[in-house]
Amino acid sequence: MNLTKIVPLVMAGGSGTRLWPLSRDTLPKQFLPLLDDGRSTFQATLQRLADPRFGAPVVITNNDFRFIAAEQMLAIGIKGEIVLEPEGRDSAAAVAVGTVLAMQRGVDAICVALAADHIIQNTDAFHADCAIAAELAASGLIMTLGITPTHPATSYGYLARGELLDAPRASRLLRFVEKPDLDRAKRYLEEGYLWNSGNFLFAAATMREELSRHAPETLAAATAAVAGAARDLDFLRLDPSAFSRAPKISIDYAVMERTEAGGVVEATFDWSDIGTWDSVYEIKPKDADRNVLEGDVVALDSHGNYLRSDDLLVTVLGLDDVVVVATRDAVLVSSMAAAGNVKTLVQHMKTAGRPQASEHLKVYRPWGWYQRIDIGQRFQVKRINVKPGGLLSLQKHFHRAEHWVVVSGTAEVTVDDETRFVHENESAYLPVGCVHRLRNPGKIDLELIEVQVGSYTGEDDIVRLEDVYARK
Numbered sequence: 001m002n003l004t005k006i007v008p009l010v011m012a013g014g015s016g017t018r019l020w021p022l023s024r025d026t027l028p029k030q031f032l033p034l035l036d037d038g039r040s041t042f043q044a045t046l047q048r049l050a051d052p053r054f055g056a057p058v059v060i061t062n063n064d065f066r067f068i069a070a071e072q073m074l075a076i077g078i079k080g081e082i083v084l085e086p087e088g089r090d091s092a093a094a095v096a097v098g099t100v101l102a103m104q105r106g107v108d109a110i111c112v113a114l115a116a117d118h119i120i121q122n123t124d125a126f127h128a129d130c131a132i133a134a135e136l137a138a139s140g141l142i143m144t145l146g147i148t149p150t151h152p153a154t155s156y157g158y159l160a161r162g163e164l165l166d167a168p169r170a171s172r173l174l175r176f177v178e179k180p181d182l183d184r185a186k187r188y189l190e191e192g193y194l195w196n197s198g199n200f201l202f203a204a205a206t207m208r209e210e211l212s213r214h215a216p217e218t219l220a221a222a223t224a225a226v227a228g229a230a231r232d233l234d235f236l237r238l239d240p241s242a243f244s245r246a247p248k249i250s251i252d253y254a255v256m257e258r259t260e261a262g263g264v265v266e267a268t269f270d271w272s273d274i275g276t277w278d279s280v281y282e283i284k285p286k287d288a289d290r291n292v293l294e295g296d297v298v299a300l301d302s303h304g305n306y307l308r309s310d311d312l313l314v315t316v317l318g319l320d321d322v323v324v325v326a327t328r329d330a331v332l333v334s335s336m337a338a339a340g341n342v343k344t345l346v347q348h349m350k351t352a353g354r355p356q357a358s359e360h361l362k363v364y365r366p367w368g369w370y371q372r373i374d375i376g377q378r379f380q381v382k383r384i385n386v387k388p389g390g391l392l393s394l395q396k397h398f399h400r401a402e403h404w405v406v407v408s409g410t411a412e413v414t415v416d417d418e419t420r421f422v423h424e425n426e427s428a429y430l431p432v433g434c435v436h437r438l439r440n441p442g443k444i445d446l447e448l449i450e451v452q453v454g455s456y457t458g459e460d461d462i463v464r465l466e467d468v469y470a471r472k
Contacts, residue, residue, distance in 0.1 A: 005110050006134055007204070008049045008057040009098030012042055012069060012116035013085055017346040018276050018339075021330035022310070025358040030117040031068050034274065036284075039076075041274070042069070042116040046078045048123050053131065054112070056080045058101055060094045066235050067366035067469070084232070086240035089221075092254035093246035095200075096211055096222030097238065102204040109204045110134050113251075118198070119283060121270035132167050133201040133265045141263040142202040142210065142256070144173060146194030147271050152185035155275060155340060157196035157252060159264050160188075173262030178252065194264060196252070197271055210261060215254040221246035232470050277323040277332075278339040281306040295326075304336070330356045366469040367392055368445070380457040382450040386411075386440040393467035394437045400454030400461060402430040404438070409446035412439040435465065 016029030023029035030042040039047075049057055057080035061069050066084055073080065083097060095113050102109040112130060120126050133143035146159045162174030176196070180188060211219040221242055228239030247254075256262060274280050284292040284306070291299050295309035299316045307316055309326040316324060321336040334342065349357035362371040367390030373381040386392070386409075394414070404413065404427060411422040414437040415430055421441075422428050430436045432454060440446035464471060 005106065005108065006054045006130070006201075007098075007102040007105060007109050007111045008054050008080075009095065009102070009111050009113040010042075010045055010049075010057050010059045010080075010116050011091060011094050011113065012059055012061040012065065013088060013094065014115075014117065016117060016275075018343045019274070019280070020342050020346045021325060021327045021332050021356065022308075024356075024360055026064070026360050026363065027068070028065075028117075029274070030115075031065065031072060034280065035119070040072060041119060043072050043076050043078075044119070045114055045116050046073065046080075047076055048120060048126060049112075049114075050078065051127060053127060053134075055105070058083060058098050059116075060085060060098060062088065063237075068364050070234060071366075082235050083229075084235050084237045086238055086243050088248075089243065089246040090248050091251045092211075092215055092218045092249045093222055093243065095207065095251045095255075096215075096218050096246070097226060097243075099204045099207045099211070100223050100226045103208065107205060108138075110137050111200075111202055111204055111207065113200045113202075115198050115273070117274065119272045119274055122268070125267070125269035129265055129267050129269065130201060132170060133263075136165060136167055136170060136263055136265070137201045137203050137206070140203065140206050140261060142200060142206060142259060142261050143170075143263045143265060144176075144256070145197045145199040145201075145267045146264045147197050147267055149189050149193070149195050152182060152189050153195065154179055154182055154185050156273075158185070158188045158193040159196050160191070160193050161264060165263060167265070169266040169268075171264055171266075173256075173264050176252065176256045176262060178257075194266060197267065198273070200251070200256075206261060207255070210255050210259050214258045215247070215249070218246050218249065218254060276340045276342065277306055277325065277334070278336050281323070281336070306336070327361075329361050366390075367440075370450075373449075375457070378453060378455065378457075380452040382452070384448050384450050386438065386446040386448075388440055388443050388445065390440045390446070391468055392438040393462075393464040393469075393471065394435060395462050395464050396433055396435050397454070397461050398433065398463070399456035400452045401432045402436075403451040403453070404428045404430070405449045405451075407447045407449060409440060409444050410442045411446055411448060412441045413437075414439075 160175035224242035
């Protein structure tokens, strides 16, 4: 079999709220630099696929993440198709879209569907396991890469193996079960079940057939959404009306629990879905007191802790088996045992209307980023960073004036009919209602402080008149 036919379908649209406060709706865990070398798991996943066995990836993500996904791909030199979901409809719809797109590359296309937020330590072993599974997928099976359990986890699905197949460590999939309670998890370990890694290999034609049989509404919606898709810059934007008709269901429920074409290869690579802070703790190097210390952290007489600060000095005294994660605007303190319940905490905060549950102070835009420094009655202060060549939209505000002070770099500032350069330690004033624009014409980042003054400083007081990023 020609393994260059493997089409990677990378699912990168989730929110990952169990890793709050680092992971939030506006910047979820797959795009965070969680790895020790500063890469995101999204980047690590793509680089794992940078091998002759695989074709160009199809990245399926949320509209709000399109620019950061593109920027992270550019940073590591990976080219591929970025497909934008109009709304989250869970993994069955994403897999169906990927299947339809893979069929356009060839009727005999083999796909590997991967989550963008997993960590796999041994790339060579991953490639070898994919090669085994791909051979079986070509024969009409939907193959799962199963993980040998290390403990009776209640946060993973489990796979029961049936008759052996003519390939190393490969079996028919006898039973696919969702997350069990602790007693059933212990029994599954005794009976030789594997964890479901969420990584699947299949012939696109096989998946289309199984979707047609078990989830016809999902397949119909995905087919129509691709047929009605439109190009938006470098992105493929799915038809929103068609895509909204897809039921909100996972590929596990829609197909894998119902199919008779399932198979499993017991994986030989180290795997973690880093879904919770205790799972992040498990994969990190530890000091003599079994602590993981990241950032500006001091621990004394404390053991077995995950302690991380992205901004503040964090000190811990006399604590064991806890998680402390501090950002500029929020701090999480949890026992290690309760770390899996952070999602419930986040939902509680969302219900209470806490913006920190979903939004970061630092907000990424296609031209760079901004971060709120202070806010009060009739004012707001922001730090703005514009990458070289970055160009903000031509816009105006009805309720606020703005003052820009350049800290480093050079700004090209347009105010109504006048355009001028503003250099370090110089400023520009933008009165209420003026038409204005900011560009970085230089080769280094432009950094400035923005002071907004007016009756309303919300982000929705922006009228975009022209935008190179198609946001108008």
